[in-house]
Amino acid sequence: MTVLRQTIIEELERVPEEKLPIVMRFIDKLTKETETKKKVWDLDQFIMPPTKRGQNADIYVRELRDNDRL
Numbered sequence: 001m002t003v004l005r006q007t008i009i010e011e012l013e014r015v016p017e018e019k020l021p022i023v024m025r026f027i028d029k030l031t032k033e034t035e036t037k038k039k040v041w042d043l044d045q046f047i048m049p050p051t052k053r054g055q056n057a058d059i060y061v062r063e064l065r066d067n068d069r070l
Contacts, residue, residue, distance in 0.1 A: 015023060 012023065
C-alpha cells in the first residue's frame with residue numbers, strides 16, 4: 001500500500017459516521033468520472049420535430065414578402 005493511500009485511510013477513520021455518506025458519494029462520483037472519461041450527452045433531447053411550416057420555410061417567407069407588397 002502506498003503512503004498516500006495509507007494516509008487517506010487514516011483520514012477516513014477520523015471522519016464522523018454521519019459524514020461518511022457524503023464521502024461515499026464523492027468517491028463514487030470520482031470513480032464513475034474516471035471510468036467514463038467523458039460525459040455523454042443525449043443530443044436527441046434538444047432536437048424538435050419538424051413542423052410543416054419549418055419544412056417549407058422558404059415558401060412561407062416568400063408568401064410573407066408577397067403579401068407585404070400589396
